[in-house]
Amino acid sequence: MSTVTIPTQPQLEMPKKHYLNDNYGIRSWLLTKDHKRIAVLYLITITFFFLIGGVFAALIRLHLLVPEGALFQADVYNKLFSLHGVNMVFFFLVPSIPATLGNFLVPLMVGAKDLALPKINLASWYIFIIGACFSVATMVLGGVDTGWTFYTPLSSGYLKTHVVTMAVGIIIAGFASIFTGLNFIVTVHRMRAPGLTWGRLPLFIWSNYATSLIMVLATPVLAITLILLAVERGFHIGIFDPKLGGDPVLFQHMFWFYSHPAVYIMILPGMGVISEIVTCFSRKRVFGYSFVAFSSIAIAVFGFLVWAHHMFVAGISTYSALVFSLMSFAVAIPSAVKVFNWTATMYKGSVSFHTPMLYAIGFIGLFTIGGLTGLFLAALGLDIHVHDTYFVIAHFHYVMVGGMVMAYLGGLHFWWPKLTGRMYPEGWAKLAALITFIGFNLTFFPQFILGYLGMPRRYAAYPPEFQVLNVLSTAGASILAVGFILPLIYLLWSMRYGEVAGPNPWQAKGLEWETSSPPPTHNFEHTPVVTEDPYHYGEEQDGEVPVVP
């Protein structure tokens, strides 16, 4: 550990002209083709849905405070967890990092003036908004109670709620993520600055590229699946309903063909963020760059071959279950490669514990727990015991919240100076990171135990012996809520009152730090030329590696 710090210039000033003040007025935002402004539009939109999804989560936890259920009728409870799932998955987690940080950073990191297809990028946001309107309409009209999985024939034949409205919203929002993914792929292939070879790409780009592959290849299958569901519901023709001659298991196959790769849409970009943060705050080159890069691609590819592990109890053949179980175990390899490489990057580095690093370390621990419990669920025998219990809930919340949301918040703090030109208040931010970590574990660790003891998911009531663990979980959720609301307040505050950050407050490597903060509308004064490998950290000064100032 070193003690030398790089002296910072005492007086930093905001650049006179940047993307935020280039021009004013609502039209300049709503008709913008600037990827940075579109990222901000997305940021506002998904924050709204994160809050809505969060309110549903809070209501669920409050309801489960007592065994018989504290607040709602069972059918209202069904709507709450369905809307929580749908909003969080399709309107927050899927677009979260790609559409905000990805939109903002991909062109900057490859040294381009914009994404390859700026009009398509703006169209993506509008399409997302139209899909979001359908989701809001569903909630206003009275909700949906299928769970986020829309299993047939329950969804297509029996429920009287607004299944079709919600399905249409999800199909439309899906096209938004197809457009984002398509744009990233074209940009990474065709817009890289001179000298920026594939082997020099930042790992954030690699992980978003892998995510884009999934978005482009899997999302259309969800669209056609939900179209068939809507057709069955609308015209009473048999596609999935066994009473009408259909096959309900086919729906599950088609749904999970998208929705399992989609969970990698929800974690891969987070892994990219963590790679950037860990290397910057360890002042070391990433350990095993090409392994980390290709593990992203491997996760994307393997992710397409494991979907039926959601269906071990749905009556699929034992032999296919065996193969899907084996493939699911195989996904653990590239995931573990990443975890080991992050820890190896920190080993003997000059680690400093700024807020983004706190989130990153939290991510590594929580993702490891989430990932390993995923192996429990991929095991054919054990899955029978814990299938559809709170064990599953805890597992994917460790990955989605402990993983992706922590990475999202870490990335937001890390690049906040670049987005706004100002620093967030470090003390408050560290506190929020700590509260989030404690609240998260208190909320979801008891659910592992609950699930293992046999408490099923999606029930509005539970036997009294589970109450202690449920109370712990609800208490944790209220702490977690504080951890999420704090950043919302101080980040907004910092936009006006935060210290001026300067172009590179972390002394980080990467093209995005070479332009002013906030960047000008065209990103770079001159097209940058790349001459070095990424993460060229670790130049020694007087025999010591300087930590982040």
Next chain:
Amino acid sequence: MSHSQTTTTEHHPALAHQFDSMEQQREASNFGMWCFLLTEIMMFGGLFTAYLIYRLKYYEAFVAGSWSIQVSWGFANTLVLIASSLTMAMAVWSAQRGIRRFQILFIALTMLLGSAFLGVKAKEYYDKYEECHIPGASFNAEGGLGCETGNIAQEVANREKIPLEAARQIARQTQIFFSFYFAMTGLHALHMILGMGLMTWLLLKANRGDFSPEYYSPVEYGGLYWHFVDIVWIYLFPLLYLISRHR
């Protein structure tokens, strides 16, 4: 990590701000269209998979269903679409050479053939409506109640030499064949309609004289889309009209 250099490019009016050269712009827009076509393949792929699974499950009903649609119309439409792909390719050729008069001619011809396809499809849909073969509550493939022309049960009984009661069972199951028939050809027709919109836009641009040997990528990726929709039909035609029709 880097140093900077100034870029010097002569500025073509059609060069978008994010690109350095027309070459880069052309490659990016074509590559974008290829990626988009990949998503289309996955979307139709889901539908084709479901079709094949039900085809195995309800084999007799799918065969009986394909008896009740007109191969002649399907074949005519196949020819129309292949011809439209030729005129589309000619439009790209004339855009590459910057011959405005030919661009307008060939794009207009492509649109004409596209409308002919949609017209025939509409006629086929209307026939299905007359025969009561629209899936849903009013579906009836067993004759009677003004639906005599669409009596699949009788036809199955005659052709397969099986009792009428067994044939009625198969006729009822053809509803699922028709669900897929309408879903697949409907999704395809929707793509044709979007393609017509794309062609209208290209026609306006060609009329304005936008395309030149330096800038013709919209015609090129419009063409890619058109050929893709054509190829989907090349698969739909045998799947729905031809296979197992004669046993």
